[in-house]
Amino acid sequence: MNAIVYTTNTGSTKRYAELLARETGLPAYSMAEAERSVPTGAEIIYLGWIMAGSVKGYAAAKRWSVRAVCAVGMGRTGTQTDSVRKKSAIPASIPVFTLQGNFDVKKLRGVYRLMMELMVKTAGKSLAAKPDRTPEEDDMLDMMLHGGQRVGIENLRAVLDWYGAQKERRETP
Structure with a gap:
């Protein structure tokens, strides 16, 4: 493995x-830095943010040998992996990890801010009215209404376990 490349x-x-x-x-390199610094074909772990169910920047990351994809969104860590894989057309041979990110609509820009403001109004309203919300839905509603800080090392446990296994496999003769 040569590098971590991300789009944020x-x-x-x-x-x-x-x-x-x-x-x-x-x-770790931003996509722009990686385009200048990471050779085409190098093995990378790609991290991108989820927009409308797909991983932003994944298509551009294919210039390298993507060994794993980490998709950062509002959903709880470890959820939505199948739908993210399908929507982004990530082959079954590449592991996908979903990670819950932070949420602050004020940090968004342009069309993304408008889209999320609309989503918070519409989805937030229907979630708030739902009488039998799941714990995940409660968490999502809380993030929509109050923002939230969810980035943490504990959310990377599955990724780090996978990386450790890959490293061990390569080091074992």
């Missing part, structure tokens, strides 16, 4: 890339 919108994905870099010793 509000900073959550960048923070996860920094935490992952600290834990693995791999260098």
Whole structure:
């Protein structure tokens, strides 16, 4: 594995890339930095943010050998992996990890801010009215209404376990 490459919108994905870099010793690059610094075909872990169910920047990351994808969104860590894989057309051979990010609509820009403001109004209203919300729905509603800080090293446990197994496999003769 050569590097971590990420695309971020509000900073959550960048923070996860920094935490992952600290834990693995791999260098982390924004997509723009990686295009200048990481050779085509190098093995990477790609981190991108989820927009409308797909991983932003994943298509551009295919210039490298993507070994794993970490998708950062509002949903709880470990959920929505199948739908993210399908929507982003990520092959079954590449592991997908979903990570819950932070949410602050004020950090969004342009059309993304408008879209999320609309989503908070519509989805938030129907979630608030739902009498039998799941714990995940309660968490989502809380994030929509009050924002939230969810980035944490504990959310990277599955990614770090996978990375450790890959590293061990390569080091074992």
